[in-house]
Amino acid sequence: MKPENQWENLKALGIILSLGTSMGVAVATGYIIGRYLDRKLQAEPWFTVIMVLLGVATALKMAYQALNSGRPKGGQKNSNNKK
């Protein structure tokens, strides 16, 4: 294994290990901001709904980025996958 691949793999491992908490916290952060805005602006339940949905979208974006972090850069394809 080349040294640069080793660091890329380690980085991907760290991101995958942290993904669970990050996704949960994203939804929770959306909910907390939405609830705060709803109370402040008396617009229940709209901000909570919108912000939770944005939190879910953020969590999905994080999952997508985590899946991409393990792939080689520059659109190179893994030669093992060609067969």
Next chain:
Amino acid sequence: MEGHGPKEPFATVFGIDIPNFVITMWAIMFILVFVSWLGTRKMKKVPSGVQNVVEFAVEGIYNFLTGMMGESRARAYLPLLGSFFFFILLSNYSGLIPGMGMIPGMKVPTSDLSITAALGITTFFVTHISGIQRKGIKYFAHFLTPVAWMLPINIIDELVRPVSLSFRLYGNIFGEETVINKIAEMAPLIAPLPMMALALLTGAIQAFVFTLLSTVYITGATEDHH
């Protein structure tokens, strides 16, 4: 929050409570400073003794950072990220000292949210300040990538980072310390040993994950092209 460890503050100085975990944190800080001082006191071309150990540890972190962010940025951020790693590692491992969480003045610092939140917030500010220093006002353009309507999602993404960093570290160490303490209360001496062996692994993994994610965030903010 109800948990393990002494509940009363260790001392009150001028009306300010000094919690038990702060005492342990100061002890860990002292150990880190003292070992650094010992290792750099009489530096030799061919290292030996403490200098050898310190050089091995610093070089390990430096090689890791160089692989992740390149040589110039690795040099710039080594003091911060290296301190994060060794402080978190020693804090996590301090839970293995007999009497930790039972004797006044002894509580694992990373099992308290205020310490981990401070570390997470530091990473948050360093990330954005470094990004602005390197790219100027253009730094904020990355909030509009890949498309402009992703702005609210990108803002939530940035806000989530320090929260998830601090909650991940706190949750893991608090949970682990609580389990060890409860087992020790029920059956002291031998029974907590398997859990403590696991704590050796999770302590290192959590220190590594925190440092790695901080590195990834800072690298992302200071990268010239995506």
